[in-house]
Amino acid sequence: MQTVNIHNAKTNLSRLVDQAAKGEPFIIAKAGKPMVKVVPIDQPASAQMRRIGFMVGQFSVPDDFDHMGREEIEQLFGANA
Known part of the structure; x- marks a missing residue:
């Protein structure tokens, strides 16, 4: 995954988006220092994608x-508690 500094992100925001x-x-x-992660709105979080049914049959x-x-x-x- 690409990491860009904030100045570069401001300069190239359209292309990055x-x-x-x-x-x-x-x-x-x-x-x-990583501050934010930019992902498409309709893309489910990676943890959600991996966890659904991950233990079925185990x-x-x-x-x-x-x-x-x-x-x-x-x-x-x-016994009376």
Whole structure:
């Protein structure tokens, strides 16, 4: 991903925005420190794209999940609590 300093971004804003709209996001930095990331509005965040269904089929939840460890918990905290 391209990083541009703030002065360069101001000078070339139209070109950079056109590139971002075509799917080439960029980062604007000030004194070498990244400040903002410019991405197209309709492009979902990359974390959202990767996370949907990422664990499908990798584990299963036991049928007694809601009751697992009940006896131990009752012993620790008392059955009347």
